[in-house]
Amino acid sequence: MxxxxxxxxxxxxxxxxxxxxxxxxxxxxxxxxxxxxxxxxxxxxxxxxxxxxxxxxxxxxxxxxxxxxxxxxxxxxxxxxxxxxxxxxxxxxxxxxxxxxxxxxxxxxxxxxxxxxxxxxxxxxxxxxxxxxxxxxxxxxxxxxxxxxxxxxxxxxxxxxxxxxxxxxxxxxxxxxxxxxxxxxxxxxxxxxxxxxxxxxxxxxxxxxxxxxxxxxxxxxxxRMKRAEEGDLKAADVYQANDEFGRINSSFNHMLGSLRSIMHRVAESVEMIAASSEEMSASARHSSLTADAMAEAASPAASSYKQQAFSVSQALEAVQRIAAEAAAIESSSLVFYKRADPAAADLGVDTVQHTREIIGAVAHIASESQAVAEALKQLQLFLDQGAEAVLGTGTKAREQMSAMLEISAQAQYLGLLSEDLQESVNRFGL
Missing domain, CATH: 1.20.1330 (f41 fragment of flagellin, N-terminal domain)
Known part of the structure; x- marks a missing residue:
């Protein structure tokens, strides 16, 4: 029956x-x-x-x-x-x-x-x-x-x-x-x-x-269900029959077996997550220290770039003054030459020729001064860009450091969650 x-x-x-x-x-x-x-x-x-x-x-x-x-x-x-x-x-x-x-x-x-x-x-x-x-x-x-x-x-x-x-x-x-x-x-x-x-x-x-x-x-x-609610997933129901209750108990035992397998896999995954979170936290701390070092190294480099740019700016101002003085001398020489050319017979040909050479030298000096000024401008622009790049690198390094610190905090939080999950899994006594 x-x-x-x-x-x-x-x-x-x-x-x-x-x-x-x-x-x-x-x-x-x-x-x-x-x-x-x-x-x-x-x-x-x-x-x-x-x-x-x-x-x-x-x-x-x-x-x-x-x-x-x-x-x-x-x-x-x-x-x-x-x-x-x-x-x-x-x-x-x-x-x-x-x-x-x-x-x-x-x-x-x-x-x-x-x-x-x-x-x-x-x-x-x-x-x-x-x-x-x-x-x-x-x-x-x-x-x-x-x-x-x-x-x-x-x-x-x-x-x-x-x-x-x-x-x-x-x-x-x-x-x-x-x-x-x-x-x-x-x-x-x-x-x-x-x-x-x-x-x-x-x-x-x-x-x-x-x-x-x-x-x-x-x-x-x-x-059996009450024991399962309390966390005992190991004991199986021993009721054996071919009626509806026997099939229900058999299905419940199969369900508990599947749940035990799932909890085993969850426990293994929790252990892997805990190990990964520790590794990720250590890597984030290392990356944070590296970014901090990069940010600290970027500040002196940016100061050096700024100092060099300041020196170049002073040299540029000096060259520009030289170019201006050379241009003034060239203008004065041209005026003198124009005035001396009609009196070349009185002053002598050598004097006029020497004047011409002086005017040519001043023109060359003015031309070279202009070239040096252009080069100094290019150098100043390069130094400004380098300083900005170095400052950007420092900023990026600080941002990376902040991100690494946040990643480290998330990894630590993930570790805490994995520990809680491990305790919950251990409650089932698997």
Missing amino acids: KNLKVRNKMTLLMVLIMIMMVGIGTHGILIADRTAKRATETYNENVLPISYLGQMRINNEEIESSILELLITHNSAMKLQLQGGIEQRIAGNDGLLNQLLDISFEDKPEIGGAINEYAALLPGYRAQRDTILRLCLSDHGQEAYDLYSGAFHTSRERMGALLHKLNDGLQQEAAAHLAAAHSESSYAKRANILLTLVIWMICAALCCIVARQIANPLKLLQA
Whole structure:
């Protein structure tokens, strides 16, 4: 029964209960049928014969009364009327006797013997009665009366005694039937009550068995689920059956196995995450120190670039002053040359030529000064760009240092989370 499905268990329980109800109903039907048979037997073998005998006794008394009237009356019409009534009651007694003889009294020999004796005495009794009727109708009243008060009286008393005996016997049989019916009814009532109690106890036992078959697996599964909620994933449910609860427990065990595998993988991943977070935190700290060193080294370099740019700026200003002075000298020389050219004959050719050379040298100096100034501007621009680059490198290094510090903090937080997760995984006792 353990391997039956819940629906089949309930179906079996209902079938057994129905069978027991059918048994109770069948027992009641058998009792009712037996009671009906006994009532029919009592009616056919006691009530009807008693009624027949009573009617026969009434008819005999009326016949005897009519015979007495015939003895004392002299009215012919009255005699004919009385004769018709007597014949009618005689025919009625014949029919009642035939019905009484049709009833079987094989199990009641005394009653059957009394009826047979009554039937055997009836022809002589009727012969005497018929003789009295003929004498009365033929106006031989004294002879009729002598016969009526003599032999017929003896036969009449004997026949009446037989009818009275039959009536008493049938009443005793009816009383016996009634007592037997009461006894059987009492026994049937007790048996029915006992049978009902037995069937009720059987049904209660079956209900308890089926309820235990349903409740026990549920209790086991509930206890197992509670243990799983508390973190115990190792113990499996040992309930083995082919019913719905067995399949549910099997599925639950498979689920716990899968969960254990998942938790094992989670534990391994947590360990890897913890190791990776430590490595990442160390690398971030190292990168932060490197970026800090780069930022510290970038500040002096930027200052050097700025100092060099300042020196170049001063040199540029000096060169620009030289170029300006050379340009002024060149202008003065040109003016002097223009003025000296008409007086070349007075000053001499050498003087003019020397003046020309001076003007050319000043022009060259001015030109070179312009070239140097352009070169110094380019150098100043380069130094400014270098200083900005170095300052940008320092800024980037500081940004990288901040990012590394943030990464280190995140790695440390990830390490804390992995430790908490490891504690949660260890709670399952895997």
